[in-house]
Amino acid sequence: MVLTSRLPLTAVALLALASPSFGQELNALVWCDHTDPSLVAPFEEKFGVKVNLKEYEGTAAGMAILDQSQPGDWDVLVIDAVDVGRAVEAGKLAEIPADQLPTADFFPELVMPANNTVDGKTYAVTEKFGYNTISYDKTKVDPADMQDMAALTGGKYDGRIGIYDYYLPVLGLVALGQGVNTADINAETLPALKEPLMKLRAASKQVSDVVSAQTALATGEVDIVVGGGEWLTAVLAADNPNLDWTIPKQGGLRWAQSIGVVAGTTQPDLALEFVKYIVSPEGQARLATASCYWGMPANAKAGDALTPEQKTVLRWDEQPEFLKRAQLYPIPDAATDTAMQDMWTEMLNQ
Secondary structure, rough: OOOHOOOHHHHHHHHHHHOOOOOEEEEEOOOHHHHHHHHHHHHHHHOOEEEEEEEEHHHHHHHHHHHHHOOOOOOOOEEHHHHHHHHHOOOOOOOOOHHHOOOEEEHHHHOOHHHHHEEEOOOEEEEEEEEEEEEOOOOOOOOOHHHHHHHHOOOOOOOOOOEEHHHHHHHHHHHHHHHOOOHHHOOOEEEEEHHHHHHHHHHHEEEOOOHHHHHHHHHHHOOOEOOOOOEHHHHHHHOOEEEEEOOOOOOEEEEEEEEEOOOOOOOHHHHHHHHHHHHHHHHHHHHHOOOOOOEEEOOOHHHOOOOOOOHHOOHHHHHHHHHHHHEEOOOOOOHHHHHHHHHHHHHOOO
């Protein structure tokens, strides 16, 4: 107070612009990995703001929250990369300046312009990725069996399998097991996936969400999780090194999540700074090892901020091969998506 009273008005104004805006708040609609306090704390400290986080699961739920909110209620959105276009079409995401994003440092496959841009404009940036594949306890199953998805329904592991409760990746894995590429899932190919999906359900013990699937594998309630991957086992590795994951010979699915600025935010500059922090090497390393689930950072420079042990758990050195063998999530049209959800519901009720 004494300092600023001696400054001319112009200097006071410049100081205000250069200083954090204490008392400001940023509202972000996110996935559970962003709720780790160690992720948002450095940003809050740097900008003198409070980041309010609301966790949601599934794009439909996130879109519903935005539909029920007033413009300006939300500033930042984390979303499945395959659904960015859907959010843009619904008017939920604002354009962001591509030249302020460090995508030159990304793993090339994770720039994903087909997902993050619409009509040449950038609306989101990839922040994290990984694989939906097979997780297992290597002391309870034969790791060699996990290289072939046919082993899951061969009878040997009946009643010892858990299924991750998300229809897109699991139906994608079922498709790969039948020799159908995820990009080719449509009204013509989908009916052929029903029998193998039901067969998998008959061999399984449960269908469960992220936390329940992690718990079931960690406690030995199940020995295999279909749809799992490093996101499910990595966070448990320190306490249970017997948990592992692999991409079978038929392949796996690569998931990716993106982050963008919500259309209508009253503080677009601060929202953009949050996005930039998340995709910076520091933010990426913290996000990759968040307490809810781990995953690979899109920014390859995050490797400099990760420990050798963390990179081992993430299979850092194996990424080039994994990226070659993984396919993207299915992107069904509206009718096919409804049919996939109906098939999934029928499976759950079996």
